[in-house]
Amino acid sequence: MEETNKNVLGDCFTSAMALTESGVPHVPTRYILPPSQRPVLSPSIGTGSINLPVIDLSFLHDPLLRPSVIHEIEMACKEFGFFQVTNHGISSSVMRDALDAATRFFDLPSHEKMLLVSDDVHTPVRYGTSINHATDSVHYWRDFIKHYSHPLSKWINLWPSNPSCYKQKVRKYSEATHVLHKQLIEAISESLGLEKSYLQEEIEEGSQVMAVNCYPACPQPGIALGMPPHSDFSSLTILLQSSQGLQIKDKNNNWICVPYIEGALIVQLGDQVEVMSNGIYRSVVHRVTVNKDVNRLSFASLHSLPMNKKISPAPQLVNEDKPAAYGDFSFNDFLEYISRNDLTKQRFIDTVKKNKF
Ligand code: OGA
Ligand code: NI
Numbered sequence: 411m412e413e414t415n416k417n418v419l420g421d422c423f424t425s426a427m428a429l430t431e432s433g434v435p436h437v438p439t440r441y442i443l444p445p446s447q448r449p450v451l452s453p454s455i456g457t458g459s460i461n462l463p464v465i466d467l468s469f470l471h472d473p474l475l476r477p478s479v480i481h482e483i484e485m486a487c488k489e490f491g492f493f494q495v496t497n498h499g500i501s502s503s504v505m506r507d508a509l510d511a512a513t514r515f516f517d518l519p520s521h522e523k524m525l526l527v528s529d530d531v532h533t534p535v536r537y538g539t540s541i542n543h544a545t546d547s548v549h550y551w552r553d554f555i556k557h558y559s560h561p562l563s564k565w566i567n568l569w570p571s572n573p574s575c576y577k578q579k580v581r582k583y584s585e586a587t588h589v590l591h592k593q594l595i596e597a598i599s600e601s602l603g604l605e606k607s608y609l610q611e612e613i614e615e616g617s618q619v620m621a622v623n624c625y626p627a628c629p630q631p632g633i634a635l636g637m638p639p640h641s642d643f644s645s646l647t648i649l650l651q652s653s654q655g656l657q658i659k660d661k662n663n664n665w666i667c668v669p670y671i672e673g674a675l676i677v678q679l680g681d682q683v684e685v686m687s688n689g690i691y692r693s694v695v696h697r698v699t700v701n702k703d704v705n706r707l708s709f710a711s712l713h714s715l716p717m718n719k720k721i722s723p724a725p726q727l728v729n730e731d732k733p734a735a736y737g738d739f740s741f742n743d744f745l746e747y748i749s750r751n752d753l754t755k756q757r758f759i760d761t762v763k764k765n766k767f
Contacts, residue, residue: 423527425539426551427516430626430705440549441634447548448633449657449699450665460666462490462658464674468497470597484601491679491694492658494668498675499593500586505673507575508583509652512707514573516553516624522572526555531749534558535568541638541753548754551700552636553624559584559711560618584620587648587711591618594646594677595713602687604724609645609686612715616645617741621710625655628700636698636706638754643744644680644712645721651676652707659695667699681744681759682714685736688723693759714741736762 429438463486469475486493515523528536529544535557540549558565562581570576592613599608625636636655649656654670658678668676684693700706715721722738739762747758 423524423539423543425520425523425553426628427553427624427626427705428520430628435629437551437628437630437634438549440546441551443548443633443635447635447638449631449635449697451632451699451701460660462666462668463493464671465493465495466497467495467499467593470593480597480601483597487598487601487679487683487691490658490660491684491692492668492677492696494671494674494676495594496671496674498590500583500590500675502673504582504586505650505675507579508650508709509707511573511576511579512622512624512709513705515555515570515576515622516626516705516707518572523553523555526570531745534565535570545752547752548638550637550698551625551628551634552698553626554621556619556621558617559620560588560616560713580620580622583650583709584618584711588618588713590675591646591648591711591713594648598646598679598683598691602690602724602727604726608724609715612719613645613713615716616719617714617717619644619712619714621712623698623708623710625698625700625706625708627703627705629702631700631702634700636700637696639695639697640753641684641693641695641757641759642678642680642710642712643682643741643758644714645682645686646713647676647678647680648711648713649676649678650709650711653701653704655699655701655706655708657697657699665697680712680714681739681762682721684759685721685739685762686724688727688732689735690727695757717742733764735764737764738762 465482470479523537526537529542537555539553540546595613596606600606656668657665660666678694679691681693718740720738720740723734728734
């Protein structure tokens with residue numbers, strides 16, 4: 411029996427967690443993907459022989475060794491729009507605490523979580539399932555809570571008060587990722603030949619959305635997904651995961667499994683960096699697979715310019731040979747787009763491109 415709850419809009423709402431807890435032997439029909447979209451889960455096929463980049467950030471602060479780290483970042487951004495980082499300055503206890511707060515939140519009884527349910531993408535703190543349970547044609551095996559995290563003092567009072575440790579633990583992690591993001595954007599600007607401070611002001615006043623995702627153990631991981639293929643609207647997304655599950659698409663359109671590396675964080679380029687770099691770097695297309703055995707958790711910290719600030723190709727990267735390949739867009743434009751369109755049908759970034767094929 412599915413446990414359903416009516417939300418404020420009167421829609422039926424069943425979380426993936428409730429399905430897992432009820433011990434369903436099969437996923438309900440709405441989760442079944444068309445065969446062409448199903449994941450290949452065999453690790454030998456998924457990972458091939460490709461080594462995804464892992465970059466040690468400890469030398470970023472050493473003036474002599476910084477250029478070699480910047481070079482590694484440039485290579486990773488050009489090849490994948492993706493890399494993992496180690497020695498990133500966020501302690502393992504801060505990461506562990508954040509994951510613990512998330513575990514406790516998703517373990518709450520449904521009626522507690524339903525206090526925060528909303529399918530309006532403009533709601534500053536919202537609990538939900540799938541991408542948008544009210545409109546998704548195929549559902550995804552994922553529950554989430556999303557909230558703004560920067561500036562903290564503006565938003566933290568709206569965060570979940572249950573579990574009681576949530577605010578304190580997630581606060582520490584949010585603040586730490588904000589600092590790391592700033593360092594990464596400086597490095598990425600430098601790797602493009604721009605001033606280190608190119609986006610500094612915008613980032614300082616920028617927005618940060620924390621998407622806390624829960625992918626419960628799924629009885630049929632071969633025919634469902636936790637998240638469909640997409641790229642993030644952000645400048646960068648910093649991702650903390652509790653176990654393996656993320657896949658990225660490489661230049662040859664192959665899906666590559668991202669390995670779980672203890673203590674590492676994942677960095678994904680988002681649409682804002684693609685536009686800013688005038689297409690020298692591309693946002694990474696990624697999706698999430700699910701598994702039979704464990705609940706997987708992740709914190710996707712989506713950093714971006716302020717809500718209404720438009721990003722456009724950096725003037726230094728536009729010239730006669732390489733005219734601006736993108737129009738400009740703001741985070742708000744993206745929210746408007748997703749409240750009206752299905753992201754699995756057309757990527758947002760394709761609507762920003764000047765030459766639409
Ligand atoms: C996201 C996302 C990946 C993951 O929240 O945008 O891509 O592994 N998450 O949860
Ligand atoms: Ni994403």
